[in-house]
Amino acid sequence: MKVFCPNFSLKEVKEQFDTLVDKVGENVAYYLWNKHEGNYELAS
Numbered sequence: 532m533k534v535f536c537p538n539f540s541l542k543e544v545k546e547q548f549d550t551l552v553d554k555v556g557e558n559v560a561y562y563l564w565n566k567h568e569g570n571y572e573l574a575s
Contacts, residue, residue: 535569536561547571 537548551560567573
């Protein structure tokens with residue numbers, strides 16, 4: 532099983548992840564990011 536973590540060195544990824552954190556909280560945001568393999572549209 533592969534784990535997908537956001538690459539915060541990419542500005543767009545950081546912004547997308549921060550938006551997701553604002554919506555669902557940090558723990559759930561990491562869970563959704565991994566579940567949807569970094570696909571922001573599916574995770575949000």
